[in-house]
Amino acid sequence: MEAHSSEVFVIGLTVFFLACIIGYYVVWSVTPALHSPLMGVTNAISSVIIVGAILAAGPQGFDTSKIFGLIGVVLASVNIFGGFLVTYRMLSMFKKKTKKTKEKE
């Protein structure tokens, strides 16, 4: 954190572009049939901003920042639980069928 802010920014930018490239290749490999679960998962993981909300809510005592942080934690938690659960529900539907067909065969 103590490094020059421009340096930190360049590191961040490096990480950003590399992550975009990884994202590009990983997402193209997702089968179109699972595009809805993909939205569910990305929705859940984008709520990783809960990390920032926790940092804001962290200090003891109550001030504006902490209240914002706690609201952020609640909102992000709705998404994290909701996103992963709904994805789980979708994916388990894709499972049931395979078992059934295999049994039939």
Added chain:
Amino acid sequence: MVAILYLISALLFIFALRGLSHPESSRMGNIFGIIGMVIAVFTTLMFKSVLSYYEIGAAILIGGAIGSFIALRIEMTALPQLVAAFHSLVGLAAVFVAAAAFYDPVAFSIGKVGSIKTASLVEMSIGTFIGAITFSGSVLAFGKLQGTISGKPIVFKFQHLINALIFLLIIFLIILFVINQSPTIFWTIVIVSILLGFLVVIPIGGADMPVVVSMLNSYSGWAACGIGFTLSNNLLIITGALVGASGAILSYIMSKGMNRSIINVVLGGFGGEQDTSASKDNSDKIVKQGNAEDAAYIMKNADSVIIVPGYGMAVAQAQHALREMGDILKKEGIEVRYAIHPVAGRMPGHMNVLLAEANVPYEEVLELDEINHDFPMTEVSFVIGANDVTNPAAKTDESSPIYGMPILDVEKSQSVLFVKRSMATGYSGVDNELFYRDNTTMLFGDAKKMCEDIVKSLSA
């Protein structure tokens, strides 16, 4: 140590997406995602500055309970709304985190109140801007998908000019904010961005929703990225970029499915006013109507049937009845497959999930590229709740608004059964000449009811 744990968490998120390359590996992927999130949260809780465990724990429990309740109760047909609603929360959370960082910069080591580092201020306001747009855009998309607000595109004069001006205003506000760090300007940015989010989604119509939902998905990722830059947190940057890329690719796939550029969809207003002008001289043409028994008879005597579902199937919740129909046909030794157009439904992969819910084996559900060359060898195409995606005008009529859109070649099969509520045109407002062909039989009625009646006739 923290950086390493965050890295592990980021890698797990990448594996979570990678898992979705196949249904078999996808569930493991989801578990990787959950583990990654748990690591991220616990790592953050271990920070020395984080002390208020009870409040944070309570907040997580409240949010978690709400999220779980909704996720477990939601009908699969309502998925698009749910996803839109969730996106709005990500956007709102981003705004709150940015606000928190602005009010207590010390907690994030980005300076002191009134003298926050310039770079952090820029990143913070960009995160806020994208977050607020995601929030209001998603709320409106939710309203349109839920039916609370009309799905019709709302277009008015100088729309694009107004949006452009508002965008310039926001840039100006951001510059002002960086200079004087005033809370008033911060909240003005939030409010103006919220307004812009509404204005951006307002002209976009119901059937373009797959693109909008994917775009908002993308925005929610970029918002997380913005916050990641503000906090110099690589985990947020990586995850935001993954989500942003994912949403962008989905938007691209969806727009390609309609042969329209993303810009064209974003500018919106498609299919609004030309509704009446497009359906012209077809009143004198003869439509062959049939009932459930005719449909049952036609399909029973075929070797192969391809089912083409569309949004109408979702609206009527016909997927279970449809699967039952497919099962009976399969028992008769008829080859039954499903053809999915990329933009069928209201979100990417919508039809696949609904068919999966109805226990249709995913091997029988094929994408446009995989199945399109099979239509000439197919006896019956059973189109249920789809229209524009089968319209041959997309290939032949250069003046048609849907010209150039890839379509499912149902016209090439020996006969076509169309389940529709009425002769109304599809979303594009274009008449479908297929309805008037000799080998087409129209089955008017509710999709679910029709499937149930066909099932009855088949088993009789």
